[in-house]
Amino acid sequence: MGLKALAGPDVANKIEKRFPGAIVEIQPAGIVVKSQSAADVMRFLKESPDLDFNYLNSVTAADYFDYFEVVYHLTSMSRKHTFCVKTRAFGRENPTVPSVTHLWQGADLQEREVYDLMGIRFSGHPNLKRIALWEGFKGHPLRRDYL
Amino acid sequence: MPSYDQLILPYSSSDADREEGRMIEELIARSQKPIPDPDQWLAGVDHGNIVLTTVDQVLGWARSKSLWPMLFGLACCAFEMMAAAGNRWDISRFGMEIFRPSPRQADMMIVAGTLTWKMAPAVRRLYDQMAEPKWVLAMGACAISGGTFSESYSVVPGVNRIIPVDVYVPGCPPRPEGLYHGLMELHKKIQRGDSLKGKLHLPRLD
Numbered sequence: 125m126g127l128k129a130l131a132g133p134d135v136a137n138k139i140e141k142r143f144p145g146a147i148v149e150i151q152p153a154g155i156v157v158k159s160q161s162a163a164d165v166m167r168f169l170k171e172s173p174d175l176d177f178n179y180l181n182s183v184t185a186a187d188y189f190d191y192f193e194v195v196y197h198l199t200s201m202s203r204k205h206t207f208c209v210k211t212r213a214f215g216r217e218n219p220t221v222p223s224v225t226h227l228w229q230g231a232d233l234q235e236r237e238v239y240d241l242m243g244i245r246f247s248g249h250p251n252l253k254r255i256a257l258w259e260g261f262k263g264h265p266l267r268r269d270y271l
Numbered sequence: 272m273p274s275y276d277q278l279i280l281p282y283s284s285s286d287a288d289r290e291e292g293r294m295i296e297e298l299i300a301r302s303q304k305p306i307p308d309p310d311q312w313l314a315g316v317d318h319g320n321i322v323l324t325t326v327d328q329v330l331g332w333a334r335s336k337s338l339w340p341m342l343f344g345l346a347c348c349a350f351e352m353m354a355a356a357g358n359r360w361d362i363s364r365f366g367m368e369i370f371r372p373s374p375r376q377a378d379m380m381i382v383a384g385t386l387t388w389k390m391a392p393a394v395r396r397l398y399d400q401m402a403e404p405k406w407v408l409a410m411g412a413c414a415i416s417g418g419t420f421s422e423s424y425s426v427v428p429g430v431n432r433i434i435p436v437d438v439y440v441p442g443c444p445p446r447p448e449g450l451y452h453g454l455m456e457l458h459k460k461i462q463r464g465d466s467l468k469g470k471l472h473l474p475r476l477d
């Protein structure tokens with residue numbers, strides 16, 4: 125038992141071979157990928173047999189003023205390892221990253237929550253609307269410039 | 272296994288969402304001030320008519336001995352409410368063990384926990400659906416005033432913005448003993464027999 129957290133550089137090597145230039149930054153326990161190639165990288169992480177990330181733990185986001193960072197925590201039930209993928213969305217008006225609901229259905233509600241509270245759009249999401257707050261609520265309250 | 276596109280997902284319709292949003296906005300606009308507490312009983316009401324008073328007292332005694340609470344918990348205070356209903360504190364000593372899952376059969380509402388604006392129309396609707404006479408007990412700091420979250424964008428700053436409250440039980444959360452004290456006070460209030468007097472008529476929530 126016990127899950128092994130994969131090192132960022134190891135996974136980055138595999139991704140770099142398949143998608144050159146997709147990685148923005150390599151961190152000790154994760155990678156930051158370009159939002160344009162995020163959908164392809166996530167599909168690769170899910171479908172390549174030696175990584176086999178068949179479970180999405182969480183989708184969440186952070187606001188760094190200059191950009192939003194969407195964070196995905198992945199786990200492989202078969203390989204017993206975990207990994208963290210991040211992608212950045214720029215702009216305060218209409219930051220967009222691709223949805224991963226077609227890969228992991230569990231992302232559906234969490235992406236809606238991120239959209240609701242952070243205002244990040246997930247292109248390709250089948251039902252992107254507010255979930256915790258109500259229709260007509262002004263603003264996105266977890267943004268750092270909300271108040 | 273069907274693909275994601277083939278699944279029929281339980282999405283609410285956009286019309287329903289807009290309707291809900293409109294209802295919440297309307298409720299917020301109406302709830303800028305708290306509803307005054309129905310606390311005329313504190314003054315020690317004298318009913319004048321001796322016969323009616325006696326009947327009222329008998330009715331009040333009967334009502335107070337078998338209050339049926341409405342079964343719902345909004346947040347962590349609900350666990351103290353469950354503990355109060357469990358065998359250690361044993362709410363059935365007071366004829367109250369029947370937590371009703373239907374507002375039609377309940378006499379009192381224990382608002383146990385943080386009330387969010389998203390939940391507010393549902394709580395208001397449940398209150399409206401309860402049959403008279405009915406009482407409300409606000410349990411815990413969040414139900415009294417919003418507590419820690421009183422300045423939050425999403426939390427109702429006290430359930431007395433939405434429905435009139437008879438008894439407030441402070442605590443975060445209050446222990447079952449605290450809840451019992453509030454219930455005893457409510458029993459006293461009911462035994463005064465003036466439950467039907469001075470009832471507020473809340474505006475309809477369409």
